[in-house]
Amino acid sequence: MRFVSGPRAALPVADEMSTPIVLFGRAASRDVASAGASAAATIRRRALLPDPAAWDLLAIALSVVVADGATKRAKSPDGWTREIRLDVALHDSKRWDLFADSLSSALAFLTTDRWQVAFRDGGVLPDAPKKPRRPDTDAIVLLSGGLDSLIGAIDLSAEGRRLFAVSQTVRGDADKQRRFAGIIGGGLEYISVNHNASTRRGLKETSQRSRSLIFLAFAVLAATATERYHDGDTIPLYVCENGFIAINPPLTYARIGSLSTRTAHPEFLARMQDILDGVGLRVMITNPYAEKTKGDMLRACLDQTLLGAEAAVSTSCGRFQRFNYTHCGRCLPCQIRRAAFVAWGREDLTKYVYTDLGRSDEDHAAFDDVRSVAMARLVVAEDGLDRWLGPTLGSPRITNKAALRAMLQRGVDELGRLHAKYGLA
Structure with a gap:
């Protein structure tokens, strides 16, 4: 699927071959995609003056988010992997041209789709504030x-x-x-x-x-x-x-x-x-916590009093909105969160929809994510961590493989203690 993004005046008429995306403005119709008007207004209202290249990065990111949301995985040949072409108007396209392939590759890694990103002139910078301020932060x-x-x-x-x-x-x-x-x-x-x-209208891919x-x-x-x-x-x-x-x-x-x-x-x-x-x-x-599990992070936090008061307020659930803004308790992020509290040794005051993971039904012990964690633990126990990891740490960019391997073992152990608590060991 092909998308062409930029200011409204620089966009082609919508047709079957391409979808226009209005950037930093409002679309004239609900049948036309748009993004960024609210972001531009917020930055201007806060009197911030970013680097023009940062605005171009945002134009790219906005275009990607719309294209991602407007391309349904179910319509792809394998039901998941999509081919997305994206043509973005930038303020300074020449500055970005050399990195179009790098960005396409990064997006492919992020979403496991096939992206082809290109840039052209015609982008505009949102209006600057009359009296910019520069936050004194480091x-x-x-x-x-x-x-x-x-x-x-x-x-x-x-x-x-x-x-x-x-x-x-x-x-x-x-x-x-x-x-x-x-x-x-x-x-x-x-x-x-x-x-x-x-x-x-009518197009919304939820995987995002x-x-x-x-x-x-x-x-x-x-x-x-x-x-x-x-x-x-x-x-x-x-x-x-x-x-x-x-x-x-x-x-x-x-x-x-x-x-x-x-x-x-x-x-x-x-x-x-x-x-x-x-x-x-x-x-x-x-990422200062790249070599730490969630349990490691809780135990080592530098203000245990503040963390103890606020930890249960935070969100981890992958289905938080679906369950009326309540943690489901059984998805992988919820299991990792719950395992971290066990490792921390503090009572978990988070409200969960499905609490007892040991219950033998499809909502608890037989739920997909709970069974997947149990299967992963079994592979690690019987065949070793490296067999389970496979090529996970194979990237040449990952130079701290030993530290990451040790962290992943601790993470599996944390999940094991959570499952043992509910009789799933």
């Missing part, structure tokens, strides 16, 4: 409302970092994102941005494996608007994710490709870093 942290990002912001603040927290507006998490930003370190510089992506790109793009915008960036410094961008879920090894042979997300995978983050470096964006992506 690092950006992604604040999703999740437990890992909560721990990351607590730790970085305790270490003396002056943080600019960036959230992507998500239904059900907005209040807790603001809450965390308000109480950590006496209150953080904070912005919540909505991509406001819409697709043609590309969403991490838009989150990174929002963070890069914020980083390039700071005083330190204006002065020529490189700004750290902290993506705080436990190493087990970042690597996200397929639990079974059936859970391959996009069934195992790669939001904070070191391979994807390294590819994005190469692109940022190549286009001259002085932002350094770092």
